[in-house]
Amino acid sequence: MSSFRERVQAEARPGESWDEATARLRGTSINKAVTEEAELADFFVSADGISIKDSRHFMDVALFRMSKRTRRAGEVIRYDLADGYIEVKAGPDGMASIWDYDIVLMLISHLTESMNLYKRGRGAMPGRLFTPYVSDILKFCQRGDGGNQSKIIESALDRLKGTTIKSVLNRPSHNSKCVTREVKSESLISGYRVLSETASGKIDRVEIEAPSWIYKQVVDSHVPAVLTVSQDYFLIESAIARFIYRLARRASGNRRAKWGFKTIYERSEVTCFKEFCRILRRLIRSDSLPDYHLYEEAGLSGPQLIMTPRSTEPGCG
Known part of the structure; x- marks a missing residue:
């Protein structure tokens, strides 16, 4: 299965979605490995017409820094809630910013769209790997593609990987007066790697792994815990x-x-x-x-x- 994934990533054409590349390669070599790979596909669909989605569970707290000037490397932000607290912890590359979080919005949006297609019988069950071109990220987030945007995306991915969200909730037990302490900690993305670069050395395509908390909200929930965001949000x-x-x-x-x-x-x-x-x-x-x-x-x-x-x-x- 991994060899087929690598083949699709290597032979995908510029602007071609995962489904389009898979369908094209199936037409040239239909075999068992291709069929097995289709059972759990990486998620990426055409950037056109995708509505912006966000995780509704964390829309009322800032999971990121709000300043472009201060990196806040190694710092912790704590939000006290009625039933616990949330901590945002920054790694050595700095805390992810609200503008870095645009990439997470794109990830959630495409995962939701892939899951909707799967439910309608028009695609495979999406896995946790998101494989966009940098040009697609810039287009989705309504940013220009000039200058050092490729490097900016890589730096943003470093900060997203290094920023962890720790939630501590105190839940009363059903049959006693005891309180259960529920603790979870995950990064804004689980990881990433560069799949290809341009002739000039700029990043061309990346693979981003969705954290389990996002994946579960979209794929495992009976009703996905996401909300549609205005297309003008990025403006x-x-x-x-x-x-x-x-x-x-x-x-x-x-x-x-x-x-x-x-x-x-x-x-x-x-x-x-x-x-x-x-x-x-x-x-x-x-x-x-x-x-x-x-x-x-x-x-x-x-x-x-x-x-x-x-x-x-x-x-x-």
């Missing part, structure tokens, strides 16, 4: 605006939701509350967030952020 330049959009998508959905400024600040990894409030109020005034209208409301414990889907506003159809 949001501000890190806080991106975080607020993810929070609105998770908390609001198709209805009104309310979060305290202080609570959002504590979940956003931003270091200065005064600066956070200034940026958040500027975002409210601009009213430019995709899908959601934001406004401020006074609350007993401080200012509140109200998030309302634009489709529910007066005059919207």
Whole structure:
């Protein structure tokens, strides 16, 4: 099976998806090894028409740093929750940024699409390996392909591999007063390797292994624990605006939701509350967030952020 995978990776044509390359090679040499390999395929489908997906379980905390300037190598961010806590731990290459996380969104999106195709009988059960071209990553994340983008992608993969998410949840036992402590720790990606390079030495194609927590949410869940994200998400330049959009998508959905400024600040990894409030109020005034209208409301414990889907506003159809 591994030899066939290597053959497909080596002989795939530029812009060709895994399914297209597999189908083409099947036509030239149909054998038992090909049939067995199709039972559990790497996942990659055409970049066109794929909706953006995100893991709904972690859309209300920042699993990444929000700053482009500070690497935060070796640092730990802790978010205290009602039933436990989450820690984001950075490796020696630095903590993954919210912009690095775009690659994880692409991974989740393509895994979800591959699983949907499998359920409709139009593809093989996806494995955990994601094999995109760097050009496909840049296209999906709506980035230009000039300059040193290839090197930027490799550095992002290093940070994603080195950033681990540790969740500790305290769950009451069913038949006793005892509390069960559930601890899980995984990286944002399990690993990666470079499959091919261009004649100029730039990375051409990579293999990314999805962590088990993402794979299980999409493949093993009866209802995949993912939410669709606006295609305009990648056009949001501000890190806080991106975080607020993810929070609105998770908390609001198709209805009104309310979060305290202080609570959002504590979940956003931003270091200065005064600066956070200034940026958040500027975002409210601009009213430019995709899908959601934001406004401020006074609350007993401080200012509140109200998030309302634009489709529910007066005059919207």
